[in-house]
Amino acid sequence: MDDTTKIKTFIVEEFMPDVPVEDLESDYDLLEGGVVDSLGLLKVVAWLETEFDIGVDDAELGPESFRTVDQIKAFVDQARAANA
Amino acid sequence: MTESLADAFAARAARDPAAPALLWAGSTVTYGELDALRARAAAGLAELGLDPGVPVGILGKKSPEAIALVLACLGDRRPFLLPSIELAPDTLDALFAQAGASHVLSPSTGGGEAPLVARPVERGDGDGPGLPASAEGPEGVAFMLTTSGSTGLPKIVPLSPAGVWRFTDWAAAQFGIGPGTTVLNYAPLNFDLCLLDIWSTLKAGGCVAMVDQDRGTNGAYLVDLLAANEVNVIQAVPMLYRLLIDATREDGTRFPAAAHVMSTGDKIPASSLEQLPELFPNARFFNIYGCTETNDSLMYEFDLTGGAPVNIPVGSPLPGVIALMVSPEGEFVDGAGTGELVVWTPFQTRGYLTAELNAGKFVTYPAPDGDGDGGGDADGGGGEKIFFRTGDIVRRHDDGSMTLEGRADFYVKVRGVRVSTQVVEQAIMEHPEVIEVAVVAVPDELAGSRLHALVRKEEGGKLNSLKLRQHCAGRLARTEMPSSIEVVTEPLPKTPTGKIDRKRCLPRQERTTSKNG
Numbered sequence: 001m002d003d004t005t006k007i008k009t010f011i012v013e014e015f016m017p018d019v020p021v022e023d024l025e026s027d028y029d030l031l032e033g034g035v036v037d038s039l040g041l042l043k044v045v046a047w048l049e050t051e052f053d054i055g056v057d058d059a060e061l062g063p064e065s066f067r068t069v070d071q072i073k074a075f076v077d078q079a080r081a082a083n084a
Numbered sequence: 085m086t087e088s089l090a091d092a093f094a095a096r097a098a099r100d101p102a103a104p105a106l107l108w109a110g111s112t113v114t115y116g117e118l119d120a121l122r123a124r125a126a127a128g129l130a131e132l133g134l135d136p137g138v139p140v141g142i143l144g145k146k147s148p149e150a151i152a153l154v155l156a157c158l159g160d161r162r163p164f165l166l167p168s169i170e171l172a173p174d175t176l177d178a179l180f181a182q183a184g185a186s187h188v189l190s191p192s193t194g195g196g197e198a199p200l201v202a203r204p205v206e207r208g209d210g211d212g213p214g215l216p217a218s219a220e221g222p223e224g225v226a227f228m229l230t231t232s233g234s235t236g237l238p239k240i241v242p243l244s245p246a247g248v249w250r251f252t253d254w255a256a257a258q259f260g261i262g263p264g265t266t267v268l269n270y271a272p273l274n275f276d277l278c279l280l281d282i283w284s285t286l287k288a289g290g291c292v293a294m295v296d297q298d299r300g301t302n303g304a305y306l307v308d309l310l311a312a313n314e315v316n317v318i319q320a321v322p323m324l325y326r327l328l329i330d331a332t333r334e335d336g337t338r339f340p341a342a343a344h345v346m347s348t349g350d351k352i353p354a355s356s357l358e359q360l361p362e363l364f365p366n367a368r369f370f371n372i373y374g375c376t377e378t379n380d381s382l383m384y385e386f387d388l389t390g391g392a393p394v395n396i397p398v399g400s401p402l403p404g405v406i407a408l409m410v411s412p413e414g415e416f417v418d419g420a421g422t423g424e425l426v427v428w429t430p431f432q433t434r435g436y437l438t439a440e441l442n443a444g445k446f447v448t449y450p451a452p453d454g455d456g457d458g459g460g461d462a463d464g465g466g467g468e469k470i471f472f473r474t475g476d477i478v479r480r481h482d483d484g485s486m487t488l489e490g491r492a493d494f495y496v497k498v499r500g501v502r503v504s505t506q507v508v509e510q511a512i513m514e515h516p517e518v519i520e521v522a523v524v525a526v527p528d529e530l531a532g533s534r535l536h537a538l539v540r541k542e543e544g545g546k547l548n549s550l551k552l553r554q555h556c557a558g559r560l561a562r563t564e565m566p567s568s569i570e571v572v573t574e575p576l577p578k579t580p581t582g583k584i585d586r587k588r589c590l591p592r593q594e595r596t597t598s599k600n601g
Binding site: 016018 | 528534548549550551553554556557562565566567568569570571
């Protein structure tokens with residue numbers, strides 16, 4: 001399973017379990033759609049830290065950088081590069 | 085001469101005893117037979133030897149005997165509290181004591197010797213004062229109904245014989261109820277809706293087709309009842325129409341005898357509304373707005389030829405009714421804008437039985453000129469009238485029409501922003517695959533409240549929470565977007581009155597614990 005599918009699967013299972021994973025477009029605005037709010041964001045970050053073994057600086061935390069699956073994927077790639 | 089419902093019924097029974105009065109459990113009860121049941125109940129009441137004007141409670145499931153018992157109390161000029169039989173025993177005891185009832189009467193069942201069962205009410209020191217001395221006479225007390233009581237003890241709403249007389253006059257004339265007319269009675273006996281279904285009909289000489297309370301959600305039973313009895317007038321909460329639509333989908337049963345079809349008590353979904361002309365090919369369709377405190381106040385006749393309107397106008401005041409719009413600051417809103425709907429009706433109560441409860445709900449305003457006084461003034465005349473604050477927020481549009489915005493108490497704070505859960509429900513309802521929806525506020529440490537939507541879709545429908553979010557994105561502000569959406573196919577939980585029971589629509593984990601997991 002690639003990272004994008006992993007992220008999608010998590011988001012779907014956690015926030016909209018009635019939706020097929022393939023229905024979630026990677027550029028869908030999760031914030032605008034109310035799927036992930038500030039409370040949900042904390043769950044996403046906690047999962048990212050474990051799943052991808054990355055550290056997330058609290059200062060970076062803001063819903064604006066987690067609007068879409070693509071943005072989350074980009075965030076993960078960036079964090080890995082910084083760790084390497 | 086006092087105009088009395090009991091006298092009007094007695095005159096009907098004397099004039100045409102063979103005319104059908106009630107249709108019940110597959111058989112017909114004539115005016116003569118119902119009057120005999122009434123006489124039997126009246127004899128049982130007389131045996132108790134109560135002083136004139138001493139109230140009683142009536143507790144019983146809807147039946148010809150229960151209706152006869154109400155007629156007996158009306159004939160005895162005896163005030164009676166008629167609460168829901170589904171209330172908890174402690175609540176009932178408290179209400180009967182508050183009403184000053186000496187006995188609780190139930191119709192005897194099973195054809196025994198006793199005409200009724202009477203249980204004395206035990207009164208404690210902390211009970212209410214009972215009825216005031218002014219309880220007798222046409223402006224006194226006949227029916228005592230209760231509010232649905234979403235919080236705390238239901239409030240007792242006394243209705244005067246004169247108010248009931250004026251209302252039943254209006255209803256019978258408006259919907260053409262008279263000898264030869266059959267009117268469906270869907271609501272339980274304790275409902276204000278029965279003032280139209282049952283009491284206007286029996287006063288006017290029509291016939292009441294009674295729905296068995298225990299089978300009120302059985303679609304096949306309801307279809308049979310309507311089809312077999314050529315019902316002409318139907319007034320019910322939207323749930324009945326949904327049940328009929330679902331139950332006739334396969335066999336295509338139609339009800340051509342229906343001439344007046346009224347939805348009341350809740351907002352009827354467009355998905356139900358647009359199917360009504362097919363179900364009732366010869367009917368006129370109305371939305372009726374009213375409260376137990378005021379009885380029916382506003383009415384709107386639908387024109388469904390071009391489909392169902394998304395926003396249902398609340399319509400115009402009934403004859404003699406005054407409707408005002410008041411802003412949160414207490415100013416009258418004359419033009420376009422929003423405000424709380426405040427009404428005075430010729431049918432209304434003078435106030436709750438417990439006077440302390442009236443503060444903030446009943447307010448005195450100067451009556452506007454030319455109110456088209458349709459009957460005597462219940463408040464004793466003068467330039468001022470006692471208005472009832474409905475708690476409903478309405479919007480008046482540029483063209484003067486008014487639509488319901490929601491309940492004043494349906495407003496919640498989400499992240500500091502005032503949000504109406506009913507506005508959110510309306511947006512979700514606009515999705516064609518949605519049958520019904522409840523949006524509830526869930527306490528949240530961060531946001532104050534967050535919104536949860538419970539949505540019912542068609543069996544096998546493809547709707548899911550993501551599609552709903554996409555549908556709502558253009559219709560709702562971000563604070564109005566529900567945090568969680570649960571899509572189901574089974575009907576939403578209902579109260580005994582057929583309204584959506586929002587307390588039981590919370591997310592699963594919130595129904596048992598208050599803490600968000």
